[in-house]
Amino acid sequence: MAFDIDQYTNNSVGVTWTDLDFSVFETDPLPESSLRTLRYMCDIEYHTVCYLRDLLTTPSHNEPEVGAFMTMWNREEFWHGEALAAVLAVHGVTVDFDELKATRLKLGWKDRLDPIKQSVMGGLVGNDFVAVHMAWGAANEWSANAAYQRMAVLEGNPVLGELLRRIARQETRHVAFYASQARDRLKSSAKARKIARFALSRFWGPVGSGVMDDSEVTHVMNHLFAGSEGRKLVRDIDSHIANLPGMTGLTIVEDSLEARGIAA
Template sequence: MTQLGDADAPDRQHDDASLVPAAEFTVREFARTAAGSHRDSLDLAAYEREPLDGATLELVDFLARLERSTMAQLRSVLVTPTHKDARITAFLVTWAYEKYWIADALEAVLSAHPGYAPAESRGPGRLTALRRSLADRFEPIRESVVANLIGEDVVAVHTTTGVVDEWTTRAAFEALRDGSANTEFRAMLERLLGVKERHGAFFAAQTRDRLRRSPKAAKLTRKRLARQHWPLGAIDEDPQLAARFFDALLPDATIAAIDARVEAYPGLAGLGLLRRAKSGQPAITRAAEALGRTAADVRNRIR
């Protein structure tokens, strides 16, 4: 098992820092200064005086579940060659820890509104619950076999997936902050954005270096990203709620800006990931076209 103390081992092993992806990011310092619970900094009583509206609470609830979905992602990532990189493993463990507490802070805000029932408390639909159960059991096995046959190039897939998702959720947090008049809510989101800043920085630097060095990794990453649902975790959500997430928090200008940042990486030009995600998940859209149905019809059938 990787020890956090070994997180910067590759830096010590190579005199040439250019051999270490994202060498400028000190994983040891990141792990040492990880942000835990935010509860002490929250003034939940402020929501009694100035409660958030139902539409905002629904989006907060959605974002909390996306942040919680990290562990499901890690189950698949850490059975691949990615786990052999001590720095990445140490980062991911700390990243998951920080995201757990980000979700906890969002859930604390929901709990300060007793009239709101979080979606998870209502329980998922039967087909959604079955899909989740099957995915939890079999996805790590499938990914382990496939990714280990591919080898180290799959690491670039994971870091690029991470940066796209971080840029997406960060933009959503910023939109919530900028659109709220609640001072406490805005202050909390600002603190959470400070935590998320390092997540995006690490993934972005890793992606930059890995895609520059390996055209094969860039080709693989392009193929895999085109099949991904955005944001991560949205596949388990009500399609109508996912659509409201895009409509309320990710205007076309923001989507275009994120897509442009992604497409600036080697081999990723023209993907239009978020633009396609907003109009319908790519795999669902292709299936709908093949069957002569709408994307919503196909999405509902697989849920």
């Protein structure tokens, strides 16, 4: 089914959480390793703003539907960051958006550029660039959705579970946009299929790698995806990616787990 961008932009709202009683964490705090994972997720959600700034210089910005989507998408991700920051705040962990943004922007353009952009900016224009960007985004959103759903299951706390499921539902809509765009655009261009496959297999890494410390990436991967149940979820993500035109047989997420030595 085609993604209805008008409906999406009309209905886009921040994830609601003020109805959730975060004071439960005062008597029943989350364990240290969960806070570490939430801190990572919060940081990455907030980082979307920096990422978007880079993308505004790419051909994707000139595509009306993609541009409209990214504006709302960016806001939704920011609100995910805010909700997670509120949970962390009850635990005495402060994640300050302005501070984080200032630090990241100070790193300069070059360091923050996504490998996708470094690898393809040179030769790719128009539909072909956007196709690669959309395939990359789809892989990331599938991962985000799986991560939130998995954490909701792993973490027994019902308040946290409800918040994470609400966030995951919005990630599902992000998946729908990126995947439908990627499908259509890859289908129409052999060049885009070839470069998307190359970029994903060569450069893709778990969301947040390249931004966060490597030890944090490994912690989150271990926390959420170690063991047979985690591995099964990771294979599901890979099978979605492999279903995109020209991506048959790719196992980039599982490969990244293995590269980090995370046991099935």
